Amino acid sequence: MNKDISKTKLFIAFISLIITFFVWQQGLRDSLNRPSVSFDISQKEKEIAELALPAIPKNLRNLLIFNDPIEDIENSLSEISFDKLTERNKLIWIISPKNNNINIKKDYLKSFDNENYKLVVENLSKSNLDNSYRPNDNLLDLFKEDRFLYHLLSKRYSFDESQLITSSLSKRMFLKIIAIRLIPLLTIVFGSLLVLKTFWRVMASKKIEWKEFKPLDLDLLDMVLLISGGFVVLGEVISPLFSITLVQLVASNLSIELTQSLKIFFGYVFMAIPPLFIIYSQIKSFENKFVFKKDYFEFNFLPIKDSFFLGFKGFLMIIPFVLIVSLIMNLLVDNQNGSNPLLEIVLNSNNYVSFILLFLTTTFLAPIFEEVIFRGVLLPILSREFGIVLGITTSAFIFALAHLSISEMIPLFTLGIGLGTTRLISGRLSSSVIMHSLWNGMTFLNLFLLRT
Numbered sequence: 001m002n003k004d005i006s007k008t009k010l011f012i013a014f015i016s017l018i019i020t021f022f023v024w025q026q027g028l029r030d031s032l033n034r035p036s037v038s039f040d041i042s043q044k045e046k047e048i049a050e051l052a053l054p055a056i057p058k059n060l061r062n063l064l065i066f067n068d069p070i071e072d073i074e075n076s077l078s079e080i081s082f083d084k085l086t087e088r089n090k091l092i093w094i095i096s097p098k099n100n101n102i103n104i105k106k107d108y109l110k111s112f113d114n115e116n117y118k119l120v121v122e123n124l125s126k127s128n129l130d131n132s133y134r135p136n137d138n139l140l141d142l143f144k145e146d147r148f149l150y151h152l153l154s155k156r157y158s159f160d161e162s163q164l165i166t167s168s169l170s171k172r173m174f175l176k177i178i179a180i181r182l183i184p185l186l187t188i189v190f191g192s193l194l195v196l197k198t199f200w201r202v203m204a205s206k207k208i209e210w211k212e213f214k215p216l217d218l219d220l221l222d223m224v225l226l227i228s229g230g231f232v233v234l235g236e237v238i239s240p241l242f243s244i245t246l247v248q249l250v251a252s253n254l255s256i257e258l259t260q261s262l263k264i265f266f267g268y269v270f271m272a273i274p275p276l277f278i279i280y281s282q283i284k285s286f287e288n289k290f291v292f293k294k295d296y297f298e299f300n301f302l303p304i305k306d307s308f309f310l311g312f313k314g315f316l317m318i319i320p321f322v323l324i325v326s327l328i329m330n331l332l333v334d335n336q337n338g339s340n341p342l343l344e345i346v347l348n349s350n351n352y353v354s355f356i357l358l359f360l361t362t363t364f365l366a367p368i369f370e371e372v373i374f375r376g377v378l379l380p381i382l383s384r385e386f387g388i389v390l391g392i393t394t395s396a397f398i399f400a401l402a403h404l405s406i407s408e409m410i411p412l413f414t415l416g417i418g419l420g421t422t423r424l425i426s427g428r429l430s431s432s433v434i435m436h437s438l439w440n441g442m443t444f445l446n447l448f449l450l451r452t
Helices: 002-031 038-055 058-064 069-078 087-095 115-129 147-157 167-205 220-250 256-287 304-332 341-348 352-386 388-401 409-426 429-449
Strands: none
Touching: 002 220, 038 069, 038 147, 038 167, 058 167, 069 087, 087 115, 087 147, 115 147, 167 304, 167 429, 220 256, 220 352, 256 352, 304 409, 304 429, 352 388, 352 409, 352 429, 388 409, 409 429
16 A cells, blocks of 8 residues: 555656646746836935935035936946837936937837826927927926936926925935945845854854754655655645636736735735645655644744844845845846846836735745745755755755745745755754845835935
8 A cells, every 4th residue: 555655656746847847937937028227226225325316415415426317327228229118218318408309209109008198209209390399387297106207208308396396205215325335235244254153163162062853753845745746736726726716716807916915914824824734744754644843843932122133143144145146147247137027116116005015925925935845855855865054055045945046046036945954954944034034125115215
C-alpha cells in the first residue's frame, strides 16, 4: 500500500513539475511585456520637486533639486516613443513648455481614451491655430485631483492656480521630497554600518552562529508537491478562477481601482488556501492528527521586542546588498521591463479603500503566507538535506522565481537570501516575517509619498 501511495505521489509531483515549468516560463516571458514602474517613479519624484519648489529654501535647492524639474520631465519623456507612453505622460509631453509650438496632430486624439485628456488636446489644438484662443477656466476643474497636470495647464494658459497650488501644498511636497530622499539614505547608512559590524564579528569568531532549527518531518517529494502542486498549480493557476469570479460578482458597480485591489486581495487569499491545506494534510499524515504546536514553523513571536529587533536588523542589513545589485543591473540592462503590476496600481490609485486593501495585502498577507511556505517549511527541509548555505540559496532562488518577474529576479533572490539568513540566525520565523513586512511596507510608503 505504501508503494502505491509513493507511486501516486511521484506521479502527481512529476505532473506538477511539468505544469510549473510551463507556467513559470510563460509568466517570466509575459513579464517582459509589462512596463517598468521605475520610469513612472522617477517622473513622479520630478513632479513633486516642481510642486515643492516655492517652499524649498534657496540654500537647500542645490541639495534637493539638481536640475529644473520641468526640463528633466520633458527630456525623459522625449527619450521614449510617444506611442509607448502612458496616457497621462502623453498629455504631459504635449502640454510641456518645450512643445508649446508643436503641431497638434489629429492622430494624437486617437491616443487617448480619457475624455478629459481628449478635451485638453482639442483646446491645445485650437490655441495653436489661433493665438488669441483661450480655453474656459472650467478646464482646470477637471484636474483638481491631479495637482501636477493642474499646475502645467495653469502655466500653459496663465490661469490662476492659487486655489489649489497653495503654499501649504508646496510645504507638503517639500516634506515629501525630504522623506523620499532621506529615508532611503538613512536606511542605507545604518544598514551598511550593521553589515560592517556583523562582518567584523564573524571574521573575529571565524564562524556564523546558526540557531538550531527543527524542520517538519517531510521530504523533498513533499516539497515538490507543496511548491509545484500547491503554490503553482492550485494557487497560481486554479485559485484565480474562483477569486476573479467572486470579485466580478460583487464588483459590478465599483470603480476600476477598487475592483483591481479586490482582485489582488482575494487573489492572494485564495492562492494561500491550497498550499496551506497541503501543509495541514502533510502534518496530519505523519502525526495521524493535526494539533497546532508552537514549534511547527518556529514562529517564536515572544518576546515580541526580540522578534521585531531581529527583523528590523535584517531589514536594514539587506538594503545595501539589494541596492548594489539593482545598481549593477541598471548599468548592464537599459530597459528593465516586468515590474509587479501592483506597484503601478499603488502609485496611481486615488481610492483610499483600495489603498487599505493593497496595504493589508502587501504588508500582512504576503509576508505571513510567503514566509510560512518559503522560510517556515521549505528552508529548514532544504537546509537539513543540503546544508544551510545551499538551503538558503535554493529557497531564495525558488522564492524569486515564484514572483514571475525577470527584472526583479536578482533583487528578489538577494532579498530571499537575507530573509533566509535572518530566519536561521535568529531561530525565529517571526523575525523574517517582520523583515519581509518592513521591506514591503517601505516600498508601499515610498509609492504612497510619490503620489501627487
